[in-house]
Amino acid sequence: MVELVLWRGGLERDGVRRAALVTGPGGTAELTAAGDAEDEPVAPLGDHVYEPDGAVIRARLIGDVARATGTHPLGPGIAYLTGDGFAASPFLTAFAVDAVLPFDPRRIRAELxxxxxxxxxxxxxxxxxxxxxxxxxxxLRGDEEAVLVVTRTADRRVALLCHR
Structure with a gap:
């Protein structure tokens, strides 16, 4: 990921001060804004957690992606979004939540x-x-695979057992 590009000498675009460009197998997607996106309010954990692409985080456009996908931040100052149902976006990686565990290594180990x-x-x-x-x-032992998202919500640290 390129952290920053400064366009000058006629290459800048009017009204665009922030941009996130994502390229991948599905093609290219760009999100632009005149400035930093205002964050959405924190919401309770839904059945999906979303990780914004690094370009969206660095461009400070998480709020715009949240509004476009009907998602909300999982915790204050945390760059994970959450919502119920699957929200497709080239700017997000989705994880379906299978279990919500306290951040306790013994409980996590037993669940795994x-x-x-x-x-x-x-x-x-x-x-x-x-x-x-x-x-x-x-x-770890077994043949299954999972994703463990360890983060803060509005009121506590949690371990979210998920799958892509």
Missing amino acids: RARGIGRLEIKKRGVDLDPAAFRRGLA
Whole structure:
């Protein structure tokens, strides 16, 4: 991801001060704005969690993506969005929430073992956590795979067991 591009000498676009450009297998998508997007209010956890593309986060356009997709921030200052039902957007990666766990390594380890999860992708925002060290402590075994999102909501730290 390119962090910043400054367009000058006639290459700038009128009224565009912020832009996020995402390219991928589905093509190219661009989101532009005259300035930083105002954030949406924090909402309770829905059945999906969304990770905005890094370009959207860096361009400070999370609020615009949230409004366009009917989602809301999961916690104050946290760059994860949430909502009920699947919201398709080239600017978001979706994770369906299978279980909401307290951020307690013993409870998380027990849940992962009960589900036979041996491959785990760990994502985190707003918590002090070394994913590699945390994964070692989980002693994963099994043939299933999952995504663990460790973050803060409006009132607590949680571990969200999800799948893509």
